[in-house]
Amino acid sequence: MSSSKQASRRNLSVKGLQAVLADKLDLRLSGWEILGGVMVVRLDPGYSESEKNLIGETIVRLHPTAVTVVNRMSIDDELREPVTEVIAGSKTESIHLENGCKYKIDPTQVMFSFGNKEERKRMAKISSPEETVVDMFACVGQFTLPLAKHSRPEKVYAVEKNPVALRFLKENIAQNKLSNVEPLLGDCRDVCPTGVADRV
Numbered sequence: 001m002s003s004s005k006q007a008s009r010r011n012l013s014v015k016g017l018q019a020v021l022a023d024k025l026d027l028r029l030s031g032w033e034i035l036g037g038v039m040v041v042r043l044d045p046g047y048s049e050s051e052k053n054l055i056g057e058t059i060v061r062l063h064p065t066a067v068t069v070v071n072r073m074s075i076d077d078e079l080r081e082p083v084t085e086v087i088a089g090s091k092t093e094s095i096h097l098e099n100g101c102k103y104k105i106d107p108t109q110v111m112f113s114f115g116n117k118e119e120r121k122r123m124a125k126i127s128s129p130e131e132t133v134v135d136m137f138a139c140v141g142q143f144t145l146p147l148a149k150h151s152r153p154e155k156v157y158a159v160e161k162n163p164v165a166l167r168f169l170k171e172n173i174a175q176n177k178l179s180n181v182e183p184l185l186g187d188c189r190d191v192c193p194t195g196v197a198d199r200v
Contacts, residue, residue, distance in 0.1 A: 012062050021058060025051050032059075033112075036094030039066040040084075040107045045073075056088025068092055070107050079162040080139075084108045101145040102175050103168075110140055110165045130154055132196050136188040137161075140168040141181075148178045156181045157196075159188045 018027045028044035039059060043052065056069035068089030076083050084107065086092065096103040096112070105112050131153040135144045138158035148156045158173075158181055160166045166185050173181045184191045 012059075012064075017055075017059065017062070020062065021055065024054060027055065029055075034063075034065060035096040035103075035105055035107055035112060037065055037067040038089075038092055038094045038107055039063060039069045040072050041069060041087075042073075043071050052085070052087040056086075060088045068094075072107065075111065079165075080111045081109070081162070081164075082107060082111055099146045099150070101141075101149055102172065103140055103142075103145065104171050104175065105140055105168060110162065110168060112140065112142065125151060133157070134192055134196070135159065136192060138169055138183070139165045141172045144169070144181055145172055145176055145178070148173075148181045149176055152180065154180065155196075157184060157193055158182065159184045159186065159192055161185070161187050 014027075014029055014031060017029070021027050025047070030042055032042075033040045041055075041059070043055065047055070052071060056071075059069050060066050066089075068091050069087050070084050070092060071087050072082050072084050074083045075081070086108065092108045093104065093106045096105055103112070129152050132155045133147060133153050134157045135147070136159050138144050138160040139162070141158065144156055144158040147153065158169060160169055160183065163185060166183055169183050173183065184193075
């Protein structure tokens, strides 16, 4: 691979991708999120299947870590299940590393919002060892993991209504070797422990 191609892979941006595809289509893409080897994009509606596949395959070819590209179209119902389509690649499960934590995640099945990245970093510093914490919407552990791993409270109750997200949460608790987290399945109004939390 030439140095110019290596540079384009390292520095790929939305504008750069638009330039690469300019003679084939008008790329309308606000940005992307990378979760391990899976890139999540939000394309404007109206592209044909072949155009979406071209966009996805071009990203895989040019991006240094993306092996799969997922187009997220919407978020469905109270379980916050993403409505998605795979436009390149096939492997949608991936390991995302952030703030010293490992997150196993599949963005075609559960949500992971990059907009909360700074808040997740803050969670690593807010508690103390004698505290008990309740995370009422734990999902795959976005806040629970950095809190439990770095602040090391005595106990974190991680409540999640979506059983698929809870499965990933349990795997993430195990792979991060956390013994101070108890995952709970159900609506937080029904299963949250009462009278125990120093912090919610």
